[in-house]
Amino acid sequence: MILSDSTTVLNAGLPSITEAVPRARVLQLNWRPPAFGDPAAARLMASLQTPAVEAANREAIAAVHAVRPKLVDVRPAREAIGFLASGRRLLHAGPPIAIEDMADPVRGALIGACLLEGWAATPEAAAQLLDSGAVEVAPCHHHHAVGPMAGVVAPSMPVVVVTDPEHTGTRCAYATLNEGLGKALRFGAYDADVLARLRWMGGTLGPVLSEVLHQAGPIDLTALIAQGLTMGDEGHNRVVATTSLLARRLAPVLAGLGARGVEVMRFLADNDHFALNISMASAKLAVDTAAGWPGSTLVTAMARNGVEFGLRVAATEDRWFTAPVGPADGLFFPGYGPADANPDLGESAITETLGIGGFAMAAAPAITRFVGGTPADALANSIEMARITVSRHPVYQLPALGFVGSPSGIDVLKVLDTGILPLINTGIAHKKAGVGQIGAGVVRAPQEVFLKAIGPLAGAIGGTVDDAGGGGTLP
Amino acid sequence: MSQNPAGDQPPLHVETYPHLYRDSVALMALAAGLEKLDGVAKAGAVMATPANLGILARSDMLPPDLDPAPDDLLVAVRAEGPEALAAALEQARHELLDAAPASGGPGGPAEQPPRTVAEGIAACPEDAPAGLVAVSVPGTYAAVVAQQALASGQHVFCFSDNVTLEDEVALKARAAAAGLLFMGPDCGTAQLDGVRLGFTNAVRPGPAGIVAAAGTGAQELACLIDRAGGGVSHIIGVGGRDLSDAVGGRMTLQAVDRLAADPATGVIAVVSKPPAPAVAQRLMERLAAVREQSGKPVVACLLGVDDAGGSPSVVVRDTLEGGAEAVVAALGLTLPDDELAAPRPAVPGGVLGLYTGGTLAAEAKLLLGRAGVPHEVLDLGDDQYTQGRPHPMIDPELRAEWVARAGERPDLGVILVDVVLGAGSAADPAGPLADAIAAATRAARAAGRDLRTVATVVGADADPQDPAGQIARLKAASAAVTRRNAAAVRAAIALVGGPR
Numbered sequence: 001m002i003l004s005d006s007t008t009v010l011n012a013g014l015p016s017i018t019e020a021v022p023r024a025r026v027l028q029l030n031w032r033p034p035a036f037g038d039p040a041a042a043r044l045m046a047s048l049q050t051p052a053v054e055a056a057n058r059e060a061i062a063a064v065h066a067v068r069p070k071l072v073d074v075r076p077a078r079e080a081i082g083f084l085a086s087g088r089r090l091l092h093a094g095p096p097i098a099i100e101d102m103a104d105p106v107r108g109a110l111i112g113a114c115l116l117e118g119w120a121a122t123p124e125a126a127a128q129l130l131d132s133g134a135v136e137v138a139p140c141h142h143h144h145a146v147g148p149m150a151g152v153v154a155p156s157m158p159v160v161v162v163t164d165p166e167h168t169g170t171r172c173a174y175a176t177l178n179e180g181l182g183k184a185l186r187f188g189a190y191d192a193d194v195l196a197r198l199r200w201m202g203g204t205l206g207p208v209l210s211e212v213l214h215q216a217g218p219i220d221l222t223a224l225i226a227q228g229l230t231m232g233d234e235g236h237n238r239v240v241a242t243t244s245l246l247a248r249r250l251a252p253v254l255a256g257l258g259a260r261g262v263e264v265m266r267f268l269a270d271n272d273h274f275a276l277n278i279s280m281a282s283a284k285l286a287v288d289t290a291a292g293w294p295g296s297t298l299v300t301a302m303a304r305n306g307v308e309f310g311l312r313v314a315a316t317e318d319r320w321f322t323a324p325v326g327p328a329d330g331l332f333f334p335g336y337g338p339a340d341a342n343p344d345l346g347e348s349a350i351t352e353t354l355g356i357g358g359f360a361m362a363a364a365p366a367i368t369r370f371v372g373g374t375p376a377d378a379l380a381n382s383i384e385m386a387r388i389t390v391s392r393h394p395v396y397q398l399p400a401l402g403f404v405g406s407p408s409g410i411d412v413l414k415v416l417d418t419g420i421l422p423l424i425n426t427g428i429a430h431k432k433a434g435v436g437q438i439g440a441g442v443v444r445a446p447q448e449v450f451l452k453a454i455g456p457l458a459g460a461i462g463g464t465v466d467d468a469g470g471g472g473t474l475p
Numbered sequence: 476m477s478q479n480p481a482g483d484q485p486p487l488h489v490e491t492y493p494h495l496y497r498d499s500v501a502l503m504a505l506a507a508g509l510e511k512l513d514g515v516a517k518a519g520a521v522m523a524t525p526a527n528l529g530i531l532a533r534s535d536m537l538p539p540d541l542d543p544a545p546d547d548l549l550v551a552v553r554a555e556g557p558e559a560l561a562a563a564l565e566q567a568r569h570e571l572l573d574a575a576p577a578s579g580g581p582g583g584p585a586e587q588p589p590r591t592v593a594e595g596i597a598a599c600p601e602d603a604p605a606g607l608v609a610v611s612v613p614g615t616y617a618a619v620v621a622q623q624a625l626a627s628g629q630h631v632f633c634f635s636d637n638v639t640l641e642d643e644v645a646l647k648a649r650a651a652a653a654g655l656l657f658m659g660p661d662c663g664t665a666q667l668d669g670v671r672l673g674f675t676n677a678v679r680p681g682p683a684g685i686v687a688a689a690g691t692g693a694q695e696l697a698c699l700i701d702r703a704g705g706g707v708s709h710i711i712g713v714g715g716r717d718l719s720d721a722v723g724g725r726m727t728l729q730a731v732d733r734l735a736a737d738p739a740t741g742v743i744a745v746v747s748k749p750p751a752p753a754v755a756q757r758l759m760e761r762l763a764a765v766r767e768q769s770g771k772p773v774v775a776c777l778l779g780v781d782d783a784g785g786s787p788s789v790v791v792r793d794t795l796e797g798g799a800e801a802v803v804a805a806l807g808l809t810l811p812d813d814e815l816a817a818p819r820p821a822v823p824g825g826v827l828g829l830y831t832g833g834t835l836a837a838e839a840k841l842l843l844g845r846a847g848v849p850h851e852v853l854d855l856g857d858d859q860y861t862q863g864r865p866h867p868m869i870d871p872e873l874r875a876e877w878v879a880r881a882g883e884r885p886d887l888g889v890i891l892v893d894v895v896l897g898a899g900s901a902a903d904p905a906g907p908l909a910d911a912i913a914a915a916t917r918a919a920r921a922a923g924r925d926l927r928t929v930a931t932v933v934g935a936d937a938d939p940q941d942p943a944g945q946i947a948r949l950k951a952a953s954a955a956v957t958r959r960n961a962a963a964v965r966a967a968i969a970l971v972g973g974p975r
Contacts (some may be wrong), residue, residue, distance in 0.1 A: 002656070002667045002733065006603045010595040010629070012620050013611030016869075017634055020898035025603070029595050031612055031620070039615045046619045048591075049626060050623060182526060194770060225530035331503035334519020335534020335549060337510075369504050376868070380584035387594065387639070405516040417591045417623075439503070474622055474645055 007351065011296040018287070035416040036447045043474050045416045048297060053413070053461060054390075056295035060314055061391040061409035063289045067167045069282040071160055074209040076202070078155035082172055083143045085155075088119055088129075091140045093151025094305025095320040099130050099137060103306025105235075105342055108188025108433025109150035110137070115190055116198050117154050123190065140313070140347055141301050144288065145174040146280045149346040149429055150306070153168065157198070158206025159303055162221065162281040173285035175277040177201055177209075180270060181437060186346075188433030200263075208264045212253045219249060220223035221282040223357070226395045229406070234364035235279045235396070236348055236357030237425040237440060242275035243268065245345050246296040276348065283354035292317040295461050299410040302445055304351040306342055313412055313448035315460045320463045321325070323448035328428045330441015331369075342431040349424045354392050355408025358423035358442060359385040362398040363406070367425060369421070375400075383406060388422065411427035412457060415450045485553045488560055489538055492548040497522075500550075505570050509552060512566065514559025519551040520567065556794050573957055592623040593620060603957035610635055610659075617660060618642040625649050625657065632672045632712070633659025640721050643714065647725040656733075657726060662712035663690025663899075666697075668739075673712075674868060676897035677937035681706015682712030682741030683802055684734035686727055688713050689778075691832030691895055692746040692795055694933055695960055696776065701935045702958065703808040708739040718750035718758065728761050735769040742805045744774040744798055748837065755780075762789045772805035774798055778834065779841050796837050798963035813959035814966075815929070821972030822925045825849030828967075829877045831856055831867040831904075832933065835893045835960045842964040848973035852891075853877070871904045875911035876915045882915030882926060889927050889967045890915065893960065894949070896934030896942055905932075905945040909952035916953055927970050928954040931963035 011018045012031040024206035035041035077084045078092075084091070090113050092106055099110070111126040114135065120126035129135060140147045147153055153176055163172040179197060183189040213219070225235050228242030235242065247268040254261035268274055291300045296314035303310050304398060309325040312318070327341035351357035362382035366374035373381075382398055385407040392405030410422055428439035497505075502520040509518035519536045521527035523543035531537035536551040543549060550567045554560035561919050587599040592608055597893050599605045608624035610617050614637025621631045621638075625646065638646075638660035650657035658665050664687060665672045669680060676694055687693030687710055711730040718724045727745065734740045743765065750758055759775070766773045766788040775791045776798025792798040795950040796810075803810055826843055828850065830836035836854040836959035843850040853860065855867045857876050874892070881890050890912070894904050912928045919926035930949050934942040948954045968974070 001709075001737065001739065003606050003670050005668075007606035007670070008599045008603045009672070010592065010599075010605050010624075011611075012592065012595075012608060013634065017609045017611050017632070017673055017900055020675055020677075025670070027589065027595050027599060027605070029592070032588045032590060033613070033616050034619060035589070039619075042619045044617060046622045047624075049623060109754050133594055182529075214794045331507050333505060333530050333534075335517060335531070351832070376584045380587070383584055384587060387590075417593065419590070444787060474618055474642055 005240060030216065032419060034419065036419055038451055041416060041451050041454045044454045045413050046199060046316050046474060048413055048458055048461055051299055053295055056293060057298050057390045057411055060290040060293040060296040060298050064286050064409065065287040065394050067164050067289055068290050069164050069173070069221045069285040070280060071162055071213065071220040071221055073161040073213055074158045074177070074206045075161055076155065077153050077157050077159045077174070077176075077205065077278040080159050080161055080172070081143050081145060081153070083138060084153065088135045090135060090137050090154070091143060091147065091151065091153035091346060092137055092305065093147050094303040095308055095310025095322045096139050097305045099306060101307060103342055103345065104431055104433045105188030105345060105429045106150045106152070106306050108190055109152035109185050110135070112185045112188075112190025112194060113152050113154035113171065114351050114462050116195055117156055125447045139303070139305075141303055144172060144284065146284045146347040146350045147176055147186070148178070148276060148348045150188055150426065151347050152185060155200050158202055158209070160269040160278050160281050162278070168285060168289065171285070171288065173281045173288065175284070176279035177205060178271060178274045178277045181421065182271065183436050184364055185312070187429045187436040189436060192436065197465065203419045204260055205264055205267060208254070208257060208260050211257070212250050216250055218255045219246070221278060222395050222412065225232055225279055225282065226397065229356070229363040229396055232364050234357055234367055234425065236276065236351040237427070238364045238367050239275040239279055239340055240272040242279065243272060246275055246278070260340070278293060279356070280348055280350050283350045283356070287353050290314045295357055297412045297457055298406060299353055299412060299422070302353050302424065303347040304344045304349070305360055306345040309344065309412060309449055311445070311453060313453050313457060316453065316456050319456060321449045321452040323446045323452065325446060328426050328439075328441040328443045330426070330428050330439045332428070332439035333437070336430070336438035338431050342429045346426070346427050348426070352422055353410065355389060356396055358425045359389070359395060359408070360398060361423070362400045365400070383421060384420060388420050390414070412453055416454060421445050421447060476783040484535070485552050485555045487536065487538060487551060488564070489541060489549055489551045490564055490567070492550070493541055493544070495548040495571065496572065497548060499621055505567060508570070509563045509566060512559065512563050514555040514718065515552060515563050516555065517551070517553040518563060521549055523547040523549050547834065568840060571609060577704045585641030591629060592620060592629070595631070596627055598798055605629060607632060607667070607670070614638055616644060621646050621657065622649070625653060625655055628653065628654040630653065631658060631890040632665050633662055633714070634673055635659070636661035640716065643716060644658070644722055647722060651729055653724055656711060656730065658712040659714045659939065662714050662797035664693045664710055665712040666707060668709065671898055674895065674897060675710070676701070676933070676935040678935045679706040680708065682739070684708045684737060684740035684743050685710045686713060686730040686743070686745045687711070687836035688715050688717050688727070688747035691933065692776070692778070692834030694832070694895060694897065695795045695835060696744060696746055696799050696802070697943055698935050699796070699810055699959060700802055703799070703803040703810050705803055705806045705808050708737060709734065715748070718747050719765060719836055720751040720753060720755045722749065724758050727758060731761060732972045734773060735765045740771065741801055744776055744802050746776045746795070746798060747778070749777050749780045759786055759789060773807070774801040778837050794841065794961055795834065808961070813957045813962040815955050815957050815962060817966065817969035822888035822927055824971060826852065826889045826891055826967045826971055827881055827884070827887050828852035829874055829881070830854050830893050831874055832893050832895050833857070835933070838913055838960055839891060839964045843968065844960060846968040846973040848968050848971050868900050868904070871901050871907045876909040878908060878911035879914045885922070885924060887926060888928060888971045891963060891967045892928065892930045894932045894945060896932065896938040896940040896945060900940065902940065904940065905948040909948045909954070912949070912954050914951040928952070929963045929967045929970065930954045930956045931960045932956060932958050933960070934958070
């Protein structure tokens with residue numbers, strides 16, 4: 001006997017091939033060319049679809065899930081991030097990019113940062129300073145930091161310090177404090193109001209939060225965000241529940257701090273997105289655990305600098321795979337449209353990299369309206385993302401899908417095999433520095449970055465798995 | 476209230492809904508919908524919070540004299556003309572007040588059918604796990620899908636062609652190492668424990684196990700065995716290149732071993748074009764060993780190989796007919812009488828074979844050549860004839876055109892055709908063919924010539940096309956019809972005056 005009476009036949013291709021097989025025994029695949037129709041990439045993909053790579057991915061994501069990030073402090077960036085400790089240095093979002101190639105909002109944010117740091121007295125002087133090469137810039141991701149939109153971090157800005165000594169040792173993750181909606185540095189605005197708010201954040205908000213955390217902290221961010229997910233957040237575009245939970249947690253201590261405490265409470269009350277940056281740092285701390293994991297094809301970073309989308313994968317560690325990025329297809333605030341939009345920007349996709357945000361849409365049906373969707377679409381999004389991930393988050397659960405874990409751990413191989421690209425919830429920045437957010441939407445990571453990654457991944461992994469017996473045999 | 480345009484913008488109109496709340500996402504969707512309407516230049520829908528009023532003001536969508544409360548809802552529209560404005564405001568009103576509160580349908584998410592081999596395997600029920608993947612995707616990707624299937628422990632039926640020789644060797648090596656079958660590439664026919672894949676016939680189950688490099692060869696063999704009262708345990712396709720030097724008969728040898736060990740198989744037949752000499756020797760040695768160890772009769776049906784080349788224990792036959800005779804003899808059966816009466820006198824001219832089945836064409840060519848009659852045999856399933864059209868077993872029109880054109884050729888006495896029935900084949904292959912035969916016959920007669928047609932119908936009585944009906948259709952078009960290719964060829968030879 002070759003096939004048992006109960007064997008199912010999978011059919012990839014013409015339905016007529018299996019027309020003589022009883023229908024109940026045939027599963028017709030909705031097959032389409034893998035690797036977005038790139039045959040060479042498809043072969044490399046198949047060569048890495050081995051038990052060894054599967055095992056490496058399972059181990060890597062388990063290590064990521066074991067991390068329980070805690071919010072322990074808020075410190076000036078120069079004290080927390082070594083790169084910013086001295087000199088004229090700034091961090092920015094996304095893969096590396098030269099200052100002269102930067103998108104206008106990022107450039108605006110750098111100008112604002114120079115003004116904030118007192119390196120220049122006027123925007124024109126700041127621009128000259130940047131163009132002269134006197135300011136050294138680096139991507140946030142190179143320094144365990146993440147930033148939304150322009151992602152600019154300056155030495156005097158307070159950053160959240162997130163860590164989990166038990167699992168990450170001395171490694172921490174950092175993010176700036178969210179400024180709120182409207183005109184903000186992260187959209188490239190640097191007028192007097194923006195700078196005044198940043199100074200208040202540096203002088204009051206940061207120190208007060210640090211003081212509060214020393215009394216009320218550390219705060220278990222996994223538990224906080226998980227609770228937010230059960231209250232309609234997805235941990236990225238919608239963090240109003242998590243923000244509220246955090247504010248409630250801090251309120252008793254803030255209330256004891258007098259006027260300074262009230263100011264901070266008011267700031268938290270007015271800013272629905274305050275928890276976004278904290279969610280990002282939390283995700284960054286966890287995902288970085290997989291960076292450099294031998295033999296693993298898990299995505300460890302997705303970030304945009306307003307010109308390019310960058311992808312990092314575990315086995316290729318620090319290497320960026322980049323492709324030009326387009327504007328988000330979303331809904332726009334009154335008076336604005338796609339022509340006003342800057343190409344997609346920011347590092348908040350670290351949340352999707354972990355498996356919340358666009359991957360946890362089922363928890364936040366309201367977010368689907370950004371693409372004119374329905375609650376059913378929200379469920380479909382989370383179900384679809386499970387097709388390109390290797391695991392489910394053990395704590396971040398999706399109530400509407402029977403409390404199943406949010407799909408977690410994007411596998412480059414699964415993206416190429418299914419042709420399903422990661423969904424990323426995003427805000428849309430105006431292409432002119434300083435105008436601010438003009439809409440929001442959902443984007444898909446560009447396929448090019450996954451196609452670019454597969455060759456180097458095969459190079460990095462191939463030699464190590466062939467001997468394990470599971471390696472590809474296609475020449 | 477309305478306001479005159481600033482610059483060349485259409486006039487702005489703002490409608491206020493007091494104390495109505497909708498979330499900003501719903502309102503953005505509403506505004507986007509309004510902007511899609513003809514004549515609407517700009518639209519905005521917001522809760523009248525100070526921040527939102529600021530946004531409206533910056534985009535020049537806020538009239539200066541408006542003073543709403545923060546819990547009012549504003550719909551601002553710049554439209555060309557009163558009709559466009561009215562339509563936009565009506566749509567906004569409908570969405571805000573008439574339509575159900577912002578929410579999608581109550582139904583669950585749309586189904587996401589599995590796309591990949593891995594997803595397919597995961598989607599199979601626990602009590603009916605996947606065991607075989609049929610691959611008919613474009614050749615460029617066939618090796619990838621086949622590799623994924625083999626890596627997941629699946630047998631592969633690879634209908635796709637354009638798989639490179641290197642890939643074929645690699646995939647077959649991998650399959651052999653895992654004890655799996657890789658049937659193909661370019662494998663048209665397989666039947667495993669009653670699971671029929673590709674072009675197959677509804678033959679009854681029985682003891683004959685067939686290893687086939689040739690699709691229609693296996694079909695002819697299986698149908699003849701069926702009509703003799705026998706039955707088929709498995710047909711394992713191996714692809715046309717398996718017995719080449721490069722592939723070395725890997726899958727043929729593995730398939731033979733499987734049939735030797737298979738309790739349902741009582742006699743083993745291998746159908747192929749002549750193997751490469753080195754491979755032929757290896758094959759014959761293995762077949763002899765199988766015969767000795769399993770005690771099962773073994774028939775090697777190698778088209779065009781001299782019958783005398785066999786060993787004492789292995790029966791070698793050089794035609795499909797000879798192979799079928801040997802198999803049914805091993806089962807204690809005989810083939811039915813398929814001979815056609817030979818009309819006299821002979822018709823002048825040669826034989827044109829217009830075949831849809833490649834192995835049937837090969838057998839015809841062999842027999843016609845041996846008879847020494849003028850002949851030409853075309854395998855119309857070959858790429859050079861299909862040229863992007865469907866295979867003539869699937870779409871009979873291509874061959875019908877050839878038959879119709881043959882009516883104009885004065886050098887022809889006989890058209891020889893095959894009709895292959897069964898799964899995969901056209902629903903009514905005889906229909907267009909019969910029309911073409913009638914047309915060709917008429918055309919020849921009009922030119923004062925006698926053009927005959929002989930047809931072979933390959934099929935089992937249980938095939939969905941109804942062999943009896945197909946035969947009747949061809950006979951009505953004046954074709955002589957038999958159900959054995961060799962018998963049809965013999966009749967054609969006799970018709971043109973050749974030796975029988």
